[in-house]
Amino acid sequence: AELFAASVAVSKARGEYIGATAGRVLISELGPAWLDRQRGHMKPSGFRSYDSAWRNHVLPRWGDTRIGDVRYSDVQAWVANLSQRLGPSMVANTYSVLARILDDAVRDRMLAANVARGVKLPKRPPRHNVYLTASQLDALAEDAGRYGSLVLLLGVGGLRWGEAAALRV
Numbered sequence: 001a002e003l004f005a006a007s008v009a010v011s012k013a014r015g016e017y018i019g020a021t022a023g024r025v026l027i028s029e030l031g032p033a034w035l036d037r038q039r040g041h042m043k044p045s046g047f048r049s050y051d052s053a054w055r056n057h058v059l060p061r062w063g064d065t066r067i068g069d070v071r072y073s074d075v076q077a078w079v080a081n082l083s084q085r086l087g088p089s090m091v092a093n094t095y096s097v098l099a100r101i102l103d104d105a106v107r108d109r110m111l112a113a114n115v116a117r118g119v120k121l122p123k124r125p126p127r128h129n130v131y132l133t134a135s136q137l138d139a140l141a142e143d144a145g146r147y148g149s150l151v152l153l154l155g156v157g158g159l160r161w162g163e164a165a166a167l168r169v
Contacts, residue, residue, distance in 0.1 A: 023068020
């Protein structure tokens with residue numbers, strides 16, 4: 001008991017102490033305030049994505065859970081369940097909402113560590129590139145020559161200026 005009291009005194013002196021009652025806060029109490037803080041620095045489309053993930057996936061599953069009761073294995077099981085119903089990017093976005101709420105709880109000294117960090121997320125499939133055929137490229141070059149500029153190549157061909165500037169006939 002004396003050793004424990006001494007360790008508590010040291011952690012208080014270092015500013016690392018987390019009270020036993022701090023972990024009793026429900027995630028449903030922290031989520032709306034976290035969302036409000038995101039509104040100020042996010043694009044509206046990104047904010048809507050977080051808001052939707054909060055309302056449709058995080059709140060129903062985690063809303064009644066105390067932050068101190070969240071377990072890594074429970075978060076991993078939730079992510080696995082989401083992966084069966086949602087695409088990899090939506091799973092990552094939804095997971096991010098929960099993990100970032102818990103990150104703020106750690107910074108506010110309500111939790112010692114964020115147990116949601118390190119959860120394995122589903123892999124995103126590699127992006128499929130589509131290339132022009134030789135005849136499509138010939139037609140594009142013919143149109144570009146007809147108009148006397150690279151505007152067509154830049155707009156229709158999807159080339160960036162640096163790529164177009166390096167082209168040679």
